[in-house]
Amino acid sequence: MKVNGERDLTDSPCIGICSTTNVGDEVCIGCHRTAQEVIMWNSYTDQQRIEINLRLQNQNEKN
Numbered sequence: 485m486k487v488n489g490e491r492d493l494t495d496s497p498c499i500g501i502c503s504t505t506n507v508g509d510e511v512c513i514g515c516h517r518t519a520q521e522v523i524m525w526n527s528y529t530d531q532q533r534i535e536i537n538l539r540l541q542n543q544n545e546k547n
Contacts, residue, residue: 493534496525516540 491497501514504522511518517525521536528536 493537494530495533495537497537497540498522516543 497515497517499514501512502522503509503513504511504517504519509519512522515522517536517540525533
């Protein structure tokens with residue numbers, strides 16, 4: 485996260501409403517990552533995180 489509070493594309497898209505860990509959903513209703521992406525997030529490279537965040541942004545723009 486940047487000093488001014490804006491999120492970087494390497495930041496987790498988590499908004500604190502995780503249905504993958506709490507309910508067992510395959511796709512989180514909060515951030516829309518897959519369960520695997522939520523679990524593996526801390527081990528991903530910056531490039532992998534950017535790719536996921538860009539995919540999520542594109543999905544949000546279509547909806």
